[in-house]
Amino acid sequence: MPLPWLRILVASTAAMALAGPPAGATAAPPDEDAVRASVHTAGRVKDAGDVLQYSWPGVYFEGRFRGTGIGVVLDDPAADYDVQIDGTTVATLVTPGRTTHWINGLRDGVHTVRLVKRNDTPWSTSSFGGFVAAPGGAVLTRPAARSRQIEFIGDSLTVGYGNLSTSRDCTGEQLKRTTNSDVSYGALTARRLRADYQINAYSGLGMVRNYNGGTPEVNYRSFYDRALLNVPGDVWQNPGTWRPQLVVVHLGTNDFSTPVNPGEPWTDESLAAAYRSAYSGFLQKLRTRYGPGTTILAVGAGPFAGHVQQVVEERTGAGDRRVRYWRLDDTGLDFLGCHWHYSARDDRLLADRLTSFITDLPIRW
Structure with a gap:
């Protein structure tokens, strides 16, 4: 039986995590300006065009969106991540590789999303390509930085x-x-x-x-x-x-x-x-x-x-x-x-x- 921390966690009352995009959604990463405008992070990240690159543990990205689903654009063969919606962890991504991971089935409305790198992988470079809204929704301006x-x-x-x-x-x-x-x-x-x-x-x-x-x-x-x-x-x-x-x-x-x-x-x-x-x-x-x-x-x-x-x-x-x-x-x-x-x-x-x-x-x- 797999250990609890190896499972993809699903918050049954909040959202359903899907491996693929919902019907009609695009998995293309947002452009550089959209990533910068829609994500708050305090970590040491490096702007590499259409992605943000990083290596240190605990780096997090926070966003806001309207709709019933959100895609997380990642390229990381080494690290693990938690995805949190409205303060609740709804998925743990184990070495996700190059993917857009979708969280669907949310109540239609405005939500917060937080992606956090769980572990230390100093031998590897991680890449985050932003958040993508499900059809009918929209990624909103990034949350304010804390003082x-x-x-x-x-x-x-x-x-x-x-x-x-x-x-x-x-x-x-x-x-x-x-x-x-x-x-x-x-x-x-x-x-x-x-x-x-x-x-x-x-x-x-x-x-x-x-x-x-x-x-x-x-x-x-x-x-x-x-x-x-x-x-x-x-x-x-x-x-x-x-x-x-x-x-x-x-x-x-x-x-x-x-x-x-x-x-x-x-x-x-x-x-x-x-x-x-x-x-x-x-x-x-x-x-x-x-x-x-x-x-x-x-x-x-x-x-x-x-x-x-x-x-x-x-x-x-x-x-x-x-x-x-x-x-x-x-x-x-x-x-x-x-x-x-x-x-x-x-x-x-x-x-x-x-x-x-x-x-x-x-x-x-």
């Missing part, structure tokens, strides 16, 4: 790695199907604060050292500037609309979670020193990019908590009044996600704690 913006920077714990799993033991396929960035602690926190958000997280990478010392020629900072992660030298062009009032940095688990192996260019002391130096430089990069008004929240946990706290204290002492330290409290977490990662329950608990902490910060929303 609040939060950027989450991290690794697999921020991605939502295997958070829907019911077992810590996962195959590669199970990991892909049970990762859902849309219910990660970052996405939940942002929605609770009514903020647009980016989840710029990359599983397995650290600030200076990756998990178990792997791929030492790169680290998280090698990819941070990109929109398309598998394109060397790519640089995301901020359209000028991304000005986060808060940036949350949660990096360090991969740097320190495994012992230094023979042959690695580190001792415990030199790794700690390199981590603190790189962390300080990365915070300065964020400060230069987003300006003095943005609050930077540095997350500390486990063996790297003290290093993060030291970097924050040094920056605060040097006059940066909008960098803060948050000691992640993992009390009560079950780590039942794949390979001892946060479960969906853990993500909810962390979102509660992080939301409460952020609410007390003097952020200039």
